[in-house]
Amino acid sequence: MFQIDSMSRTPIYEQLIDQLEKMIASGALSEGDQIPSVRATSTELGINPVTILKSYTELDGRGLIRAVPGRGYFVCEGAKEILTENKMKDLGELSRIIGGMASLGVPREAIEEILDEAYRDPMQGKESDDK
Amino acid sequence: MFQIDSMSRTPIYEQLIDQLEKMIASGALSEGDQIPSVRATSTELGINPVTILKSYTELDGRGLIRAVPGRGYFVCEGAKEILTENKMKDLGELSRIIGGMASLGVPREAIEEILDEAYRDPMQGKESDDK
Amino acid sequence: MFQIDSMSRTPIYEQLIDQLEKMIASGALSEGDQIPSVRATSTELGINPVTILKSYTELDGRGLIRAVPGRGYFVCEGAKEILTENKMKDLGELSRIIGGMASLGVPREAIEEILDEAYRDPMQGKESDDK
Amino acid sequence: MFQIDSMSRTPIYEQLIDQLEKMIASGALSEGDQIPSVRATSTELGINPVTILKSYTELDGRGLIRAVPGRGYFVCEGAKEILTENKMKDLGELSRIIGGMASLGVPREAIEEILDEAYRDPMQGKESDDK
DNA sequence: GTGGTCTAGACCACC
DNA sequence: GTGGTCTAGACCACG
Numbered sequence: 159m160f161q162i163d164s165m166s167r168t169p170i171y172e173q174l175i176d177q178l179e180k181m182i183a184s185g186a187l188s189e190g191d192q193i194p195s196v197r198a199t200s201t202e203l204g205i206n207p208v209t210i211l212k213s214y215t216e217l218d219g220r221g222l223i224r225a226v227p228g229r230g231y232f233v234c235e236g237a238k239e240i241l242t243e244n245k246m247k248d249l250g251e252l253s254r255i256i257g258g259m260a261s262l263g264v265p266r267e268a269i270e271e272i273l274d275e276a277y278r279d280p281m282q283g284k285e286s287d288d289k
Numbered sequence: 290m291f292q293i294d295s296m297s298r299t300p301i302y303e304q305l306i307d308q309l310e311k312m313i314a315s316g317a318l319s320e321g322d323q324i325p326s327v328r329a330t331s332t333e334l335g336i337n338p339v340t341i342l343k344s345y346t347e348l349d350g351r352g353l354i355r356a357v358p359g360r361g362y363f364v365c366e367g368a369k370e371i372l373t374e375n376k377m378k379d380l381g382e383l384s385r386i387i388g389g390m391a392s393l394g395v396p397r398e399a400i401e402e403i404l405d406e407a408y409r410d411p412m413q414g415k416e417s418d419d420k
Numbered sequence: 421m422f423q424i425d426s427m428s429r430t431p432i433y434e435q436l437i438d439q440l441e442k443m444i445a446s447g448a449l450s451e452g453d454q455i456p457s458v459r460a461t462s463t464e465l466g467i468n469p470v471t472i473l474k475s476y477t478e479l480d481g482r483g484l485i486r487a488v489p490g491r492g493y494f495v496c497e498g499a500k501e502i503l504t505e506n507k508m509k510d511l512g513e514l515s516r517i518i519g520g521m522a523s524l525g526v527p528r529e530a531i532e533e534i535l536d537e538a539y540r541d542p543m544q545g546k547e548s549d550d551k
Numbered sequence: 552m553f554q555i556d557s558m559s560r561t562p563i564y565e566q567l568i569d570q571l572e573k574m575i576a577s578g579a580l581s582e583g584d585q586i587p588s589v590r591a592t593s594t595e596l597g598i599n600p601v602t603i604l605k606s607y608t609e610l611d612g613r614g615l616i617r618a619v620p621g622r623g624y625f626v627c628e629g630a631k632e633i634l635t636e637n638k639m640k641d642l643g644e645l646s647r648i649i650g651g652m653a654s655l656g657v658p659r660e661a662i663e664e665i666l667d668e669a670y671r672d673p674m675q676g677k678e679s680d681d682k
Numbered sequence: 683g684t685g686g687t688c689t690a691g692a693c694c695a696c697c
Numbered sequence: 698g699t700g701g702t703c704t705a706g707a708c709c710a711c712g
Contacts, residue, residue, distance in 0.1 A: 176389065179393060183393045241394065242395065245393045248390070252386060252387070252403060253403045253407070255386070256383070256403055256404060256407045257406075258311070259379070259407075261311055261314060261315065262311065262314045262373060263369070263373035264373065264377060266404065268377065269380075269383065270404070272380065272383060272387055273387060273397065273404075275388075276388045276390075277391050
C-alpha cells in the first residue's frame with residue numbers, strides 16, 4: 159500500500175504523510191474510508207509503529223483523518239477540501255524558493271517548463287529524493 | 290550587512306550562504322571583492338565565529354569564494370556563472386515540489402502568479418521563513 | 421577502525437577523510453555499506469564528535485557518502501568512480517610538486533623508484549607525516 | 552626580482568623561499584652572491600618586511616644563505632649541494648602522495664606522463680596555485 | 683588583524 | 698540510538 163524509501167533524506171513519517179495526502183487527493187482514499195492500521199502498516203513496511211503513529215496523528219491534527227478509538231483511523235468528511243486549502247498556504251514557501259531562483263539567475267522558461275510538465279500528467283508519483 | 294533570523298528553522302549558516310549567494314548574483318559583491326571577515330561578521334551579528342566560518346568554507350567548497358589565510362575571503366572569478374549553473378541543478382527539486390502541489394489540487398494559476406511576481410521585481414528581499 | 425596521529429600537522433578531520441577514501445577505494449567499504457556512527461568513532465578515537473562530523477559532511481559534499489538522519493552514514497553508489505575522478509584532478513598539484521623537485525636537482529630515478537614502490541604493493545599503509 | 556601571488560594559498564614567505572631555492576639551483580644566484588636586502592624586497596613587492604625576513608631566516612637555518620650583520624644576506628658555499636640534499640628528504644612526502652594516488656585508482660601512466668614533462672623542460676616556472 | 687582546527691557541552695529532530 | 702546546529706573558549710599559523 160505504501161512505498162517508503164528508507165535511504166531518502168525526507169523523514170519516513172513525512173513520506174507517509176505525503177502518500178496519504180496524495181491518495182486522498184486522487185480519490186484512492188475516499189471520505190469515510192478506513193486507512194491501514196498502525197500495526198498492519200508497521201509490520202508491512204518493517205517500520206517502527208511509533209513512526210507510523212506520528213504520521214497519523216499529524217494528519218489527524220490537520221483534520222484529514224480521524225482516530226476512532228478501538229476501531230482505527232478514517233478519512234474525514236471534507237478531507238479533500240481541507241487538503242487543497244492547506245496546500246495553498248504552502249505557496250508562501252514556494253514563493254521564496256522561486257523568488258530565490260529568479261534572483262539567482264534561473265531563467266523563467268525553465269520553471270515554466272516544469273509547470274507544463276506538472277500540469278500535463280494527471281498524476282505523477284516520482285519520489286526520487288536526492289541532494 | 291547581513292540579516293539573520295535566529296527564530297527561523299533554516300540554520301543560520303545556511304541563511305548566510307543564501308544571502309551571500311544573492312549578493313554575488315545581484316552584483317552587490319563583485320568578483321575579486323573581499324567579503325566581511327569571519328570575526329567582523331561574528332561580532333556584528335552576535336553569532337559564534339565558527340558558524341560564520343561554516344558558511345564561508347561551504348561557499349569556498351562550491352568555488353564561489355576563496356580563503357586567503359591571513360588576508361581574508363574573496364569572491365572568485367567566475368562566481369556568478371558557477372552560481373546559476375548550480376541553481377539549474379536544483380530545478381529537479383522544484384519539479385518535485387510543484388509536481389506534488391499539482392497532484393494535490395493547487396491551481397496552476399496560483400503558481401503562475403508567483404512566477405509573475407518573482408520575475409517582475411528585479412530583486413525581492415522577502416525572508417519570511419515558515420515551512 | 422581508524423588510526424589517527426594527533427601529533428601530525430595534517431588535521432584530524434583530514435586524516436579521517438583520507439582513510440575513509442582509501443577504504444572505499446580498496447573495497448574495505450563497499451557501496452551501500454554503513455560507516456561507523458559519528459558518536460561511535462568519536463568515543464573510539466577519543467575525539468570530539470564535531471571533528472568526526474566535519475569529516476563525514478565533507479565526504480557527503482563530495483558525493484562519496486550519504487547521511488540518512490536517524491539512521492547513519494552510508495557509502496554512495498558510484499563512490500569509487502567519483503573517487504578516482506576527483507583524484508585525477510589532483511594531478512595538477514602533483515605536477516607542480518614534481519616540477520619543483522626536478523628543477524631543484526632531484527634525480528628522476530629517485531622518483532621512478534617511488535613510483536615502482538607505490539604500484540608494486542597492492543595497499544600501503546604508511547602514515548608518517550612530516551610535511 | 553621576485554614574483555609573488557598574494558592570492559595564492561601558499562604563504563608568501565614560502566613562495567619567496569621556493570623562488571630563492573630555484574634561483575640558487577639554476578645558478579641565477581651563485582655562491583657568494585648577495586641577495587636583495589629585506590628592505591629593498593619589502594618595498595619592491597609591497598610586502599611586510601617581517602614576512603621577507605621570515606623567508607631569509609628560514610633559508611639561513613637551512614644553511615643556504617648566511618646573514619652578515621650590517622652587510623646583508625649572501626648565498627653560502629655549497630648551497631646547491633645542500634639544496635638537492637634537502638630536497639631528497641622531501642621524497643618521503645612525495646612517496647605518501649603518490650602512494651595515496653596509487654591506492655585511490657590513479658593510473659601509473661598519468662604520473663609517468665607528468666614525470667616526462669617535468670624532466671623534459673630544463674626549467675619550468677609554472678606557479679598557478681589553486682584549490 | 684586574518685583564516686582554521688579542536689574541545690566540551692547543550693539542544694533539536696528522527697527512528 | 699542516529700545526524701545536525703550552535704556556543705564558548707582555547708590555540709595555531711600567517712601578515
